[in-house]
Structures are given as structure tokens and as C-alpha cells.
Amino acid sequence: MTPRPARIATMNEVAAAAGVSQATVSLVLNKAGGSRVAEATRQRVLEAAEELGYRPNAAAKTLRKGAAGLIGFVGDVVASSPFAGRIVEGAQARAWDDGMLLLTVNTGGDERLEAAAIDALLAQRVAGIVYASMYHRRLTVPEALEGLPTVVLNSEDAAGRARAVVPDEFEGGRAATRALLEAGHRRIAMINIETLASGLPAAVGRHDGYRSALGDAGVAYDRRLVREGDGNPQGGFDHTLALMSAASPPTAIFCANDRTAWGAYQALETLGLEVPRDVSIVGFDNQETLAPFLRPGLTTLGLPFVEMGRRAVDLLLGGHAADEIPERIECPLIERGSVAAPRGGRVG
Amino acid sequence: MTPRPARIATMNEVAAAAGVSQATVSLVLNKAGGSRVAEATRQRVLEAAEELGYRPNAAAKTLRKGAAGLIGFVGDVVASSPFAGRIVEGAQARAWDDGMLLLTVNTGGDERLEAAAIDALLAQRVAGIVYASMYHRRLTVPEALEGLPTVVLNSEDAAGRARAVVPDEFEGGRAATRALLEAGHRRIAMINIETLASGLPAAVGRHDGYRSALGDAGVAYDRRLVREGDGNPQGGFDHTLALMSAASPPTAIFCANDRTAWGAYQALETLGLEVPRDVSIVGFDNQETLAPFLRPGLTTLGLPFVEMGRRAVDLLLGGHAADEIPERIECPLIERGSVAAPRGGRVG
Numbered sequence A, B: 001m002t003p004r005p006a007r008i009a010t011m012n013e014v015a016a017a018a019g020v021s022q023a024t025v026s027l028v029l030n031k032a033g034g035s036r037v038a039e040a041t042r043q044r045v046l047e048a049a050e051e052l053g054y055r056p057n058a059a060a061k062t063l064r065k066g067a068a069g070l071i072g073f074v075g076d077v078v079a080s081s082p083f084a085g086r087i088v089e090g091a092q093a094r095a096w097d098d099g100m101l102l103l104t105v106n107t108g109g110d111e112r113l114e115a116a117a118i119d120a121l122l123a124q125r126v127a128g129i130v131y132a133s134m135y136h137r138r139l140t141v142p143e144a145l146e147g148l149p150t151v152v153l154n155s156e157d158a159a160g161r162a163r164a165v166v167p168d169e170f171e172g173g174r175a176a177t178r179a180l181l182e183a184g185h186r187r188i189a190m191i192n193i194e195t196l197a198s199g200l201p202a203a204v205g206r207h208d209g210y211r212s213a214l215g216d217a218g219v220a221y222d223r224r225l226v227r228e229g230d231g232n233p234q235g236g237f238d239h240t241l242a243l244m245s246a247a248s249p250p251t252a253i254f255c256a257n258d259r260t261a262w263g264a265y266q267a268l269e270t271l272g273l274e275v276p277r278d279v280s281i282v283g284f285d286n287q288e289t290l291a292p293f294l295r296p297g298l299t300t301l302g303l304p305f306v307e308m309g310r311r312a313v314d315l316l317l318g319g320h321a322a323d324e325i326p327e328r329i330e331c332p333l334i335e336r337g338s339v340a341a342p343r344g345g346r347v348g
Helices: A011-018 A022-029 A039-051 A058-065 A086-097 A111-123 A169-182 A201-216 A233-244 A258-270 A305-316 B011-018 B022-029 B039-052 B058-065 B086-097 B111-123 B169-182 B201-216 B233-244 B258-270 B305-316
Strands: A070-075 A101-106 A129-132 A150-153 A163-167 A188-192 A226-228 A252-255 A280-282 A327-329 B070-075 B101-106 B129-132 B150-153 B163-167 B188-192 B226-228 B252-255 B280-282 B327-329
Touching: A011 A022, A011 A039, A022 A039, A070 A086, A070 A111, A086 A101, A086 A129, A086 A305, A086 B101, A101 A111, A101 B086, A101 B111, A111 A129, A111 B101, A129 A305, A150 A305, A163 A169, A163 A305, A169 A188, A169 A201, A169 A252, A169 A280, A188 A201, A188 A233, A226 A233, A233 A252, A233 A258, A252 A258, A258 A280, A305 A327, B011 B022, B011 B039, B022 B039, B070 B086, B070 B111, B086 B101, B086 B129, B086 B305, B101 B111, B111 B129, B129 B305, B150 B305, B163 B169, B163 B305, B169 B188, B169 B201, B169 B252, B169 B280, B188 B201, B188 B233, B226 B233, B233 B252, B233 B258, B252 B258, B258 B280, B305 B327
Parallel strands: A070 A101, A070 A129, A129 A150, A150 A163, A163 A327, A188 A226, A188 A252, A252 A280, B070 B101, B070 B129, B129 B150, B150 B163, B163 B327, B188 B226, B188 B252, B252 B280
Antiparallel strands: A101 B101
16 A cells, blocks of 8 residues: 555645635535535645545534444454354345444453443444354343343343344254154264253253154153263264263264264274264264365254344344244254164164 | 333433433533533433433544544455454454454455445544455455555455565475474475465465475475365365375375365375374364364464454554565464374484
């Protein structure tokens, strides 16, 4: 960029450069001059403004125009988390449908920064604020947002008041388990990503969905087949080794995230077992840099980040709200190569 | 959130609620009233403002205060790309050091959205704009940024004028290759992520660094050991099979990204070969959901996203600029378990 003054020029600087009063500059640049400003003067002002890279002060504009077509987006670390950033993509896309921009501030979870961010966004008179979290949890909505159009995204208001949009973990867990049941499996293990005691919505919802689908299929829930991992490949690896060394090992494993499923693949490989010939696997999250590249590709549940982002902004812009709070968005089953009928198993 | 009016209350609404004139509200809320407003009245106004969730109109404030402590950040899809989002983290962290906020707009590469975003940010009188890209490339800086404090981040201005901050691909390629040379390897292959003809800075820089390090070590550059992959595991897989089936296969492979390295691991496993016992591997990118979880963990070069983000904002805030444009940030070597001495090889 050609070096230029580091600030945006002020109206006074334009006036000085054009050799006219600040009032005249204002008349010209706000096109309010009518016949009161001579054409030659008007030209000098416009050239000076161009020269100095002057931009009409939005502040003055906003005073006249009111709302500036902006929506605020406050994220903890959403934009710097590996995948949840797609939420921002969906939110901006929906805002742009109405010609609005999403002004995002990433707070990194710093409460003082968050407070400053909310103030700054409200100061821009945003039409509303999307308050987003990197992962699905129960959070406390900042008091500063009380009484403002707010939608909590990818989390739930612990107080249960704020509108919120979250993935449907329960139905996702059901769909994952149903995929294995429909392939003919009956001994289906689950390796979770956290303890149920943690109350983590993803861990609890996916587990409850698993249990519910088994129930619908008349398959008894067997505690010994349910393991509490850590959401990392190591957990998937260790628990899979343990599960497969049991007296009657499972023929399929529902891993509550793709990273856990990757560890399960590694463990089965160590045991000389093949996916899906010997053991079928279903993951969760559809991590785009992982799931498609496992061998075979991992059948998993997608997290509807883009749809959630779109829906949150849609609600802010007056979209009809669902009755339930939080509003749950479906996690689609993405079929690849990790599910097959059990060896010698009949599809029941 | 308890249902409240969807708009921010105006000063007139506060006046009506407090039973005073708008002028009085203004005097009180702008603390300009002095003794002209009775304490009881002042209290009524403050309570009404609180009640209605009134916020002083930033527009008016900005007119008085000028710059609002904001820095603009325009990203193509940076915030929704798996890892480059850390750039935003670093940029916000540096801005916050000076009590400033980073207002981010993600354009998804839509030029009309980008133009609107730049206008909106300039309208907020941001101190400057960080123009960021998801991956290291040569781009054209939008004309709207002409003459404004701008730093291009994770890309280079094709015109070579704008200040820019990029990863040091060349030194990274040298460091990756040096790690293998120092372990005693001489037949070191490279699987690139793109053709050199593409001009992609990461592909060209990492390759030239590889070639330069070989030269320094007196190892001849052997075209047959250099492959042009596609940046995905499949490319790493196919090229590794080809390299290992050659008359005199390499004892080490520098994969120009971690995804390619993952494919190399999979190919070596297929061939019954072990990393690093039979073949040493070094990757690039340090993808946090991949590199640490490969077995063994992948030795790779980190992309200094956080540092680049910090540095870009630092430059906007008056940090001393380096002489070279673009400014290159070091990619650190992250050692894990994928490098060892060649079988029967002496460390040269």
C-alpha cells in the first residue's frame, strides 16, 4: 500500500486542504449544500476529500439512519476452534441474505474482553447478538445481554430463558445406533467422550440416544459395553482393546466422536482385526480432516454447524421460533465404509 | 432471556418514562447536567434508563471521542478454516494488550460482501484493517483499502506494496530437511502438496528450503525423489508406495503437510514397514487434531498462526516494521517420534 497518513482524515483536514470552512465541507459531503455552494468550491472539496482518503463519519450517519445493518457475534473461541468456525460461515450467510453483516468478536473466554465486546457491539446498535460457544455446554448468559435480542448458539442458557440453537445430540445418538442395529448388530458397545456425571450435553445426549435406540430394538442395555473415554484417540484405543478382550466382545462400536473412532481403528489394527469385516464402527462429528481419510472412511454423524449458524441469525431476524428451548438441529448420518453386517450375522 | 422490546430504547423513551424532557435525559446521561438537574430528577432518569435497558448512542459518543478503540479484521474464510482461525486469537490478544477490540467480518470470499464489510469497518473508524487469508497465497488487496493502515495476513500482496505477515515456508522446509539430515539420512524424498508451477508459496518455499538444506549438506538433489502430491492423505499414500518400490528407496520422507504424512504412514503400514525404524517422516503444519495422534507422533513444523496474528496487529499499532515485505515468521520444529537414524546408517 502506498504510505499515507495512518488515520482517516477528518472533515477539518479536508476543509484546510480545500481552503474552505468545515461547514462548507459538511454541506458538500452530506450533499446538503444545494445551491449554497459554488460548483468550483464543491469540486475543490470533493478533490481534497478524495486526496486525503476522507470517509464520511459513520457516527453522524448512524445518528440519522439508526440501525446500521449489523448483527453482533460474540464467540468464546469458536472462530479458532478447528471446526465450529463453520458456525460463523452459516451465520454470516444468513445475515447476508438480508444484506446484513456479522460483526464478530472472539473473546477467548476472557470475561473483561467479553464485556467490552458486548458494549462495543451494542454501541454499533447491532440488531441483535449471537452468543456462541465452541462446544455444546450449559452456560450463563452475560447480564449485559439481558433484554436484548440474543440467541445462544451451540450452547444452552443454564437459566433456560435465552433462545438457543444446539445440535440434536439425542437423535444423533439414536441414528448412530440405529445404523448399526439395521446392519444386524446386537452386541453394540459405546465409547463415550466424557463421564455422564459431567453433564456434558454431547456425552449425555449421545449416550441416552444410544440407550433409547437399543430399547426400541428390544436389545438390553449392557453396562459392560459402555465405556467412558476422554474424546481423544488414546481413549478410543484403550477402551477398544479392553472391549475386544472381553468374554463376549461387541461386533460393533458407537464411538461418541471421530477422534475416539480413530483410536478404535488403531486398536483393531493392532489386534489384526478389520473394519468393518470384523467390527463395525460409527463415529460422531464428521471431522472433515479425519473421518473421510480413515481406511475405510468413517460412517459418522455430522454436526450441523452451518445450519445452526443460519438458524441463530434467522431467529434474530424474526424467524418463527420453535416451541422448545433450546431448539435442536438434526445431525445427519454420513455413510462411508465402516459399517457392515456382523460376521455370520443375519440382519435382524 | 425475558422477553423485552427488540430494539434498544431511545433517549425519548427514557424521557417519557421519567416524565422529563429529552434534553434533561441528555444532560443526565451525558453527565453534563451539573447543578441544573435536581437530584430527584436525575435519579428518575437513571432508573428509567436502567429499566428500559437504554444505552447511550455510540454514534453520538464516537462524534465526541473519535476513534473507538477498534481494529478491523477481514477474513476470507479464515475463521471457518480448520486451523488458521488461531490467527484471529493472536490478533485479538495483541489488540487487547492495548485495550482494543478486533471486529471481524468473514466474507467467505464474496467480493460484494467484502466491500460492504470494509465500508462498515471504516465507518466504525477502525484504527486499521487486517486483511487475512485462509491459506498462504498471493492476493490482490481491495482498492477500498488504498491509503488505509492495512496489513495482509497469511498472504502476500501480489502488487508487493502492502505490509504482509506470512509463515517462513523456505526456512521451514530447510528445518524439516535438516532434522532428517542430522539424524543421518542422505536419501531423503519430498512429497509436495502442489505443483511448483502453481506458484503456491507453501509448495514452492518448502521445496526450495528442502533443496537448499540438501545443498548445504553436500547431498545431490535427485528429481526422482521429489513428488508432487495433492495435499491429501491419498497423495501421500500413492507417492509413498511408488517411492518405496523404486530401485533404491529413500530412508526418509519430508511430507509438505501433515495430511500427506498421514497417507505416508498408511502406505508404509500397508508395506509392513515401521515409522521411524524403517522410514523417517517429517510433516508440516502441526495440525493439532492429527500430528500428535499418529502412531508414532509426527515430527513436523508448526505454522505460527498466533504469532502471525499478533504481529499483524502489532504492525497496525505502530510496531517497528521489518525491512522485508512480506515479513516472514519462523515455523518451529516440533519433535515427536517419527525421526530416527537410518537402519544401519551412521550419523554423518
